[in-house]
Amino acid sequence: MNRTTPDSGLVREAREKGFFARLDSGGHGLADPGWILASGSDALAFLHSQVTNEVEGLSPGQGNESARVTRQGQLVELFQIHRLPDRNEHGEIGILLPRARVVGLLELLEESIFVDDVRLEDKSDDWTWWAIQGASSSTLLDGIFPRKDSDWSTLSEHALAALSSEIPIDDALVIRSGLAGDEGFLIGLAVGAETTPRIAEAIRSAATQADFLELEGPRLSELLEIMRIEAGVLRMGPDTTGRKRILPETGLEQFTVSYTKGCYLGQEVIARVRTYGALPFSLRGLVLSAQGVGAEELLSMLPAEGETIFLADGSKIGQWASRTYSPMLDSVVAFAYIDKSHRVPGSELELKVGEQEVNGHVQLLPFYRALDESDRVAWLYDRAVKDFAKGHENEALGGLEEALRVDPSFSDGYEALGVILGRSNRFHEAIDVFKRLEEIAPDEPMVNTNLSLYFMKVGDKETAEAESAKALQKEMARASGHRFDEASMDGVLEEERRSDALRKKEMFGMVLEIDAEDGIALFGLGNALSTLGDWDEAIVAYARAEESDSENSAIYLAHGKVLEKVERFEEALSVYRAGMEVASRKGDLMPLGEMEHRVLLLSGGSGAR
Numbered sequence: 001m002n003r004t005t006p007d008s009g010l011v012r013e014a015r016e017k018g019f020f021a022r023l024d025s026g027g028h029g030l031a032d033p034g035w036i037l038a039s040g041s042d043a044l045a046f047l048h049s050q051v052t053n054e055v056e057g058l059s060p061g062q063g064n065e066s067a068r069v070t071r072q073g074q075l076v077e078l079f080q081i082h083r084l085p086d087r088n089e090h091g092e093i094g095i096l097l098p099r100a101r102v103v104g105l106l107e108l109l110e111e112s113i114f115v116d117d118v119r120l121e122d123k124s125d126d127w128t129w130w131a132i133q134g135a136s137s138s139t140l141l142d143g144i145f146p147r148k149d150s151d152w153s154t155l156s157e158h159a160l161a162a163l164s165s166e167i168p169i170d171d172a173l174v175i176r177s178g179l180a181g182d183e184g185f186l187i188g189l190a191v192g193a194e195t196t197p198r199i200a201e202a203i204r205s206a207a208t209q210a211d212f213l214e215l216e217g218p219r220l221s222e223l224l225e226i227m228r229i230e231a232g233v234l235r236m237g238p239d240t241t242g243r244k245r246i247l248p249e250t251g252l253e254q255f256t257v258s259y260t261k262g263c264y265l266g267q268e269v270i271a272r273v274r275t276y277g278a279l280p281f282s283l284r285g286l287v288l289s290a291q292g293v294g295a296e297e298l299l300s301m302l303p304a305e306g307e308t309i310f311l312a313d314g315s316k317i318g319q320w321a322s323r324t325y326s327p328m329l330d331s332v333v334a335f336a337y338i339d340k341s342h343r344v345p346g347s348e349l350e351l352k353v354g355e356q357e358v359n360g361h362v363q364l365l366p367f368y369r370a371l372d373e374s375d376r377v378a379w380l381y382d383r384a385v386k387d388f389a390k391g392h393e394n395e396a397l398g399g400l401e402e403a404l405r406v407d408p409s410f411s412d413g414y415e416a417l418g419v420i421l422g423r424s425n426r427f428h429e430a431i432d433v434f435k436r437l438e439e440i441a442p443d444e445p446m447v448n449t450n451l452s453l454y455f456m457k458v459g460d461k462e463t464a465e466a467e468s469a470k471a472l473q474k475e476m477a478r479a480s481g482h483r484f485d486e487a488s489m490d491g492v493l494e495e496e497r498r499s500d501a502l503r504k505k506e507m508f509g510m511v512l513e514i515d516a517e518d519g520i521a522l523f524g525l526g527n528a529l530s531t532l533g534d535w536d537e538a539i540v541a542y543a544r545a546e547e548s549d550s551e552n553s554a555i556y557l558a559h560g561k562v563l564e565k566v567e568r569f570e571e572a573l574s575v576y577r578a579g580m581e582v583a584s585r586k587g588d589l590m591p592l593g594e595m596e597h598r599v600l601l602l603s604g605g606s607g608a609r
Contacts, residue, residue, distance in 0.1 A: 007219070008327040011226050015182065015328065015368075018134020019215050020207040022200070023186075027221020029228060029235050030179055033186070034099035034124040036106060039092045042116040044083075047093055050112055050265060051081065052247065054258040058083040060091060063158035063175065067256045068108060073246040073269030077105050078236055078256070080177065082160040085169055094160070096175065096186075099124050101236060112265075126191050130203050133184035134212065135370060141174070141185055144206045152176075152185070163187065163199065171195050179224060181231030182370045229324045229333065232285065232366025239283075239321040239335055242306020248273045249337060251283050251365070255405060259429075271601040272564075281318055281337040282439075284345070285367055286360040288332040293356065295325045298332045301353050309336055312350040312357055317342045328368045338362065344442045345409070364409045364440065377407045381416070388420055396420055411441050418450060427457045428597055445474035458597075459557070459590035462531075466497075501531035519549025523558070530562050538562050546578075553583035553591040560598060573602050 026032050038047055048055035053066035063082035069075055079097035097105065102122050109120055132140060138153035145164045155161060155176045163172040171193040178184040187203065189196040208214065215223055228235060234250055247253055247270055257270060273279065290298055302323055303309075309318040321335035342349060342362070349360040384399030400417040403410055418433035431454045438447045448471035455464035505528040511521040522545035529538035542559035549555060556579020563572035576595040583592035 007223055007226060008325065010213070010215075010219070010223055011230075011327040014213050014215065014223065014227070015134070015180075017211055017213050018132075018136050018140070018182075019213040020130065020132045020203060021215040021220050023129040023131055023220075027218070028225050029098045030096075030186075031221040031224045032099045033127075033129045034097055034102035034122070035127050035188070036095040036097075036102060037092060037121045037123045038095065038118060039121075040117040040119045043093055043118050044091060046113065046116045046118045047081070047109075048261065049263065050109060052253075052257045052264060052266070052270070053081065054261050055081060055083075055093065057258075057261070060085040061160050062156070063160055065158065065252075065255045067247055067252065068105065069247050069266035069270070071266055071269075072244075073248070073266040073273065074244045075236075075240055075247045075250060075252075076108065077101060078234065078252070079105065080158055080175070082158065082175060084160065085162070096177075098236075127188045128191060128196070128200075130187040130189070130200065131179060131184060132187065132203065132207065132212070133179055134182050136210070136212075137183050137185055140206060140210050140212065143210075144202050153183075167195055167199070172199055178231075178370075179233075180227030181233075181366055181368050226324050226327070227368075229322050229335070230326050230328055230366065230368035232335075232368075234283070234335070235322065238305045241321075242319055243281075243337075245337070246270070246273065249279055249281050249283060251408070254401070254408070268569075268602060279340070281339055282343055283321070283365065284336055284338050284343050285363045285365045286334045286336045286349075287329060287363065287367070288334060288351075288358055288360055290353075290356055290358045293358075295332050298353075298358070299323060299325060301356060302332075302334065303353070309338070310352045311342075312352045314352070317349070326367055333367050335365070336360075343439070345440060369407065377403045377410055377413070380406070381410070381413055385416065388416075393420065393424060409440055411437060411444075414440065415446070415450075422450070422454055422457075425457075427454045430454045431458075443474060443478070445471040445478070447471075448474065457590075458594050459554075460594075497531055501528040504528040505532070517544075517548045519545050519552065519555075522548055523552065523555050526555075526558060526562075530558065535562055535566050539566075546575075551582055551586065553579050553586060553588040553595075555579075556582060557591045557595055560595065564598075564602075569602050573599060576602075 023031055023033055044056050051066040051068055053064045058064070058081070060083055063080055066079060066081045067075060068077040077097065079095050082094040082096065084092045084094055095105070102124055106120055106122060138151060141152040148165055152174075155174075157176055157178075160173055160175050162169040163174050171190045172195060173188045175186045175188070176184075177186050187199075189199055204214070234252060239250070247257070247266070253270065259271070288298060293301075303320050305321050307320050308316050309320055311317055318336055318338040321337065323332065323334035325331075326333045345362055345364050347362040349362060351358045351360045380399045380403035384396040384403070387399060388396035397417065397420060400413050400420070403413045404417070407413070414433055414437035418430045418437065421430040421433060431451060434447050434451050434454070438451070441447060448467045452464045452467035452471060455467060504524055508521045508525040508528065511518055512525065515521070522541050526538045526541035526545055529541055539559065539562050542555060542562065545552070545555045546559065556575050560572040560575040560579065563569070563575060576599050580592055580595050580599070582588075583595065
């Protein structure tokens with residue numbers, strides 16, 4: 001996307017007025033929707049095992065965003081899943097995704113069907129789709145096709161409903177789905193149905209009278225692409241080319257993953273990443289500018305999607321993805337996968353693009369949010385706090401998660417979510433939430449204070465102490481009026497840890513020269529070697545420690561973690577299970593709880609391979 005005009009004015013007008021369009025342009029993404037129908041007695045269970053989000057738990061009419069990943073957690077496809085109102089005892093599932101990607105997804109799913117009673121059909125040619133998008137889209141839809149018991153604004157995101165009680169859902173259906181960051185609906189009309197011409201004309205007439213802007217032809221695809229990028233919506237292809245992406249790197253796991261649904265392809269990797277937060281790259285937005293360079297020229301200079309991002313000093317920090325000129329920001333913007341050291345929101349990066357120096361301002365996506373979203377986020381947050389005060393924990397968690405889907409940078413929402421999870425003894429989940437918050441609020445000491453508390457709760461004393469030290473450093477930096485330097489702090493802490501580990505390695509080595517079977521010394525040596533990254537030697541020390549002190553459950557936990565570090569997962573499972581027997585006998589609840597958690601993650605949620 002290298003042009004800034006004439007689309008700039010149309011984008012602003014479309015966002016201001018709202019817009020409608022028939023989606024048959026043959027263009028990018030959902031400018032040309034595709035539709036897969038899944039049916040058969042095993043359809044729900046089969047899809048549930050193949051995708052990242054809930055399927056079997058969907059009620060008729062409910063839907064969600066989901067993904068297909070590899071066993072290594074690498075993203076393969078994105079789509080919407082919709083459970084259709086039951087027309088038989090088993091129900092049917094509709095899958096909405098760009099038409100150009102239908103064949104690829106069908107092939108992937110069909111390869112996994114063995115004896116299952118599942119039929120997957122490409123029904124893209126059976127439907128024409130209309131989009132009604134904008135802040136007043138539900139009001140417009142109410143005027144054309146009023147609902148019997150409620151208005152269209154009460155339909156949940158990704159929910160599917162009949163257009164009206166008089167029109168069969170086989171002929172017309174509505175999905176609540178915003179394509180460009182605003183409220184919106186997609187209306188599917190069955191090809192050849194008697195009602196289709198009348199409904200299409202009613203949409204066009206009512207939308208025109210309401211002064212909605214009509215988008216059509218080749219320009220539709222280009223405009224939707226600009227608005228997609230402004231809205232922070234990832235698209236397979238430009239945002240997944242080059243390096244293989246595990247799903248959490250995209251930031252989409254909070255929308256597309258159910259952590260309670262049980263086994264699915266790729267679950268182990270995604271669960272481990274969620275627990276440890278070890279992401280080499282994460283998706284961010286870059287607002288770009290260069291001295292004396294216009295927007296169109298700057299866009300033309302940017303490397304292709306998937307290519308390396310260089311700092312001015314030649315350092316490699318990530319990879320480029322989608323880019324456009326944003327009329328709403330009046331700037332060139334781009335998606336970028338950025339490493340941990342450079343992705344803190346608010347950072348200013350000096351980039352090298354060819355021979356040109358370019359400034360890149362890092363921010364969380366999206367670049368554009370609907371004008372009324374802040375009010376909705378505040379309302380969801382207030383309701384969640386009240387729900388929790390009344391003891392309605394699940395409702396409170398659901399409200400906070402919805403607020404964060406609307407505004408992923410809402411720091412108060414992360415804090416409340418983490419605290420509620422912590423008070424419910426869901427410590428690992430609370431840790432995950434506060435790790436997310438740390439990227440949004442890197443200078444806030446409260447984040448590390450809470451992390452210290454929850455790491456202590458799960459028995460990880462070393463990490464808890466490190467987080468407590470980081471909180472203290474941030475407090476001191478704040479008091480002195482300086483910004484906390486995490487890289488410098490991490491370097492200091494790492495040097496202290498290595499120095500302490502070397503001292504302990506020497507000390508325990510001297511003890512073992514006197515008594516080679518001293519269990520405590522072997523355990524201490526294993527811990528020191530683990531800190532130093534000498535994984536193989538640490539594994540040997542822990543194994544010997546287990547032989548000498550077989551009733552110390554903490555040894556099994558440490559041993560299993562190091563085996564995970566070197567991806568010896570089957571051995572780690574065996575060690576954890578042996579340790580759980582010891583911890584259960586002795587009543588060691590903290591190591592028992594963490595080993596149970598590790599076994600669940602390593603065994604794909606089922607407790608056994």
